[in-house]
Amino acid sequence: MNALLTRLGGLVTVLFGISFITFAVTHFAPGDKALAIAQARYPGEMGFDAEILEGIRDEFHLDRPFISQYLHWLVDFLTGDFGRSYSSHSKVWDIFAGNLEETFSLAITALTLGLAAAFLLAGLAVWRKGSLIDRFAILLASVGAAIPSFWLSILLILLFSAHLGWLPAYGTGTLAQLVLPTVTLAFWVMSSQTRLLRSFLLEAYDQPFVETLRLRSVSEREIFFSHVLRHALSPALTMIGLDLAGLIEGAVIVEIIFARSGLGSLLAGSVLARDLPVVVFLVMFFALTYVLINTVIDLVQTFTDPRHLAGERNAV
């Protein structure tokens, strides 16, 4: 119980740390914020009266010291007031919610496809260890980890859009436009998981219980599906969980490359337009998602394996 409380305290500290870092980075970015707001508010105009700028500074509390602005923002954030976009004046939450689905569907589809491929490939590799399939799986995993996803997407566009003309290269909306971004992202999931799954499966095969089952003349098929796979699943789930954060990040980058609407394009656009309320919220969202995923993994591990609670938690 005590260990759980310590951890909870650590979690709260980290959450405050995240909010502080996020706000500080956007606060100390160069450029006059009042001017950025004014330009977003009155598009097309260049020069602004000192009065207008002063009014904006007053409205957004830009004159106050950093700590006061931070606390002001933090209280708003904690009470669910995420502010309004400088440029479109819509609520940040509404903009975010409108873009979430695109990113989410891309990430989930890619995760499902990538994991299915990884399980198949790793299973085949372990089934015929040292064979051509095994070598192919390792090669694919090594190349997949080294191939820049933005370059892979270019190659896919060259082949399937430019050369064969089967699929559209850019945009959002139709199902066909989802294919290339999904494949890019799924390839990344597959290559990062195949290698891990393969070694987890091999490790499971090294356990003494496998020999015992064989002596009891349990069929190889049953050993694999009911025992080895199960044994490998627990470490695999942890790694997949850790990969989720990378998956969201990957989805963001792939979206920017393929000019899809979604959180990634929203982030890039808001950063370039200096739409700070949107930027701050998105960065907070990504960081909090990461913390949430890690906490869930931590808890699952604690409940399934009490050793984790006692030991050092900073395993790398």
Added chain:
Amino acid sequence: MSMSLSNPNVKQTIPAMPGTWTLMVFALTLGAGMLMTPYDPTQADFLNRLATPSALHWFGTDHLGRDIATRVLYGSFWSLGLSLGVVSIGAAIGTIVGLVAAQNGRWVDMILMRTTDSFFAFPELISAVTIAGLFGPSTMNLVLALIVVSWMKFARLVRSLAISVVQQDYILQARLNGLPAWRVLWQHNLPNILPGVFVLWTNSWSRTILAISGLSFLGFGVQPPNAEWGAMLLDGKAYLLTAPHIMIFPGLAVLFAVLTINLTGDRWRDRLADNI
């Protein structure tokens, strides 16, 4: 099987593939190529725009008639050199933070590790896009952004290694012999920590190469006309359909560099696991 997370059979399946030597041959080839190429990486030659690969221009030329092979060679300075600098600075910062956290008492440790955790929560590329974008896309801001997101893994690793080393008997013996704390740290702790740091360092190096080229491709990193591999791909994006050869070689360069470094790192990790 002592290597739980590493691939237990990597030696049988990838026999004596790239290692330290490959890396050195790679570096020498790049250096020699830069000395021998007759072209200037930024000099435009409008008569030879978008030329396909030939004996004169091995990888062809880009939209300004610049020799792509020369630019790929010079690009290694940006992609490999810049990332090497970023990772080394990040590793140094992380190692110091980790050592200080491990050596000092509860409060220092707690504050440093919670800070590390907080920074850790920000996905690398997303924070780099945000920082580089808000502070203005430039090489300097890219480097700063990547350093900010690179040190935490080292801090965690060094701290946990240092804590496990501190509990070893010979450290206790050294302390009982009256050695000052800094000598225990320097002569006994550090040599046991560095191999692990080194493996993480190679791993982070390849990740940073991918990050730099990716961010430059998105326009947040090294700016044209500099011949960074990702920036070259961004340059060529407009000519994707008319001159696809522009897009092939810089990407291959990234792939080859990252693959070589990864495989080298794998071999070092396995050797390390054998020695433990």
